[in-house]
Amino acid sequence: MSLPEVMTAQRIHEFGGPEALRAEQVPVPQPQAGQVLIEVAYCGVCRHDLLTRGGAFPRAQMPVTLGHQVSGHVSALGEGTTGFAVGDRVMTMIYTGCGTCPQCAAGMEALCSQQTPAFLGEDHDGGYAEFVAVNASTVIALPEGVGLAEAAIATCTLGTAYHALIGRGGLTSGQTVVITGASGGVGLHAISIARAAGAQVVGVVSSEESAERVREMGAHEVVVSPERKFAKEVRNRLGVQADLVLEVIGAPTLRESLHAVRLGGTVVVLGNVEGKEVSIPPAYLILKEISLVGTKSCSVDEMQQLLGSLGRGELRADVSEIVPVAQAAEVHRRMESGANLGRVVLEVKGG
């Protein structure tokens, strides 16, 4: 198959509102040594994309094609690239590191020790385009039974939640877990992961409207707490404090999460939605022997395990809507207007 020379990409040349995102014709990228060129089938839209476009991350490459949740087919290989063949169904990881340091060699390029890991669709061109070139070390072949649309959102939702709950939190069957911000994209997928792990799941949300989705996704209990005071209610419902709290919100609820966890329990901090600081009396951690743990993104190994579970139907990736890529700016506009759209996926080639 001969590749076209130009393609359509949804790009930004300067930070701004949804109108900054515009379709333009650009050259199809050439895969460099060790890279894979992917013909994009779907690309997920994440709130992170809105932040990038709006200028929250000033070091973003400019101009840049947005999109860090990509699935598609391999259409060309760079020099010396092994492990893939043209036509393979694949998805991408979010971060690219040096590829050779111990963390990268272990498939955890998000924690590269040699360079600041590059974020797909921010530090280099991403998936709101017909083609994207990425390092083969950050590409994963899809098993049978995993659809391209669900694969597009798998890293940013299921992958993030799996690494947080299982990899960092050590969640095991029979334990109780509290998930704050349970109705958001990561929160809902964390419910799915925690259930599949055999845990008792309590979702915390701020309104009755969001509670329904959280119940549907399988939470055993839902605590509606507009004032973000949920520790007492969690204890009432469970009869005990939680083994693990997954903090998806960040500063506004972190202290309450420390109250909700049991002696010797773990609080895993995943979210930082308001980017604010929080003060924590060290006594909380000392007297309860709480482990306070950070979490960033999943490893290639974790993602492969998850794709296996997804293919066997043990987990769900919850795509809420599939929209043509030409409407990317419109999707941003709707999300920015406050609409909670779940995980929207842009259709590029489809499949």
Ligand SMILES: [Zn+2]
């Ligand atoms: Zn994301």
Ligand SMILES: [Zn+2]
């Ligand atoms: Zn590295």
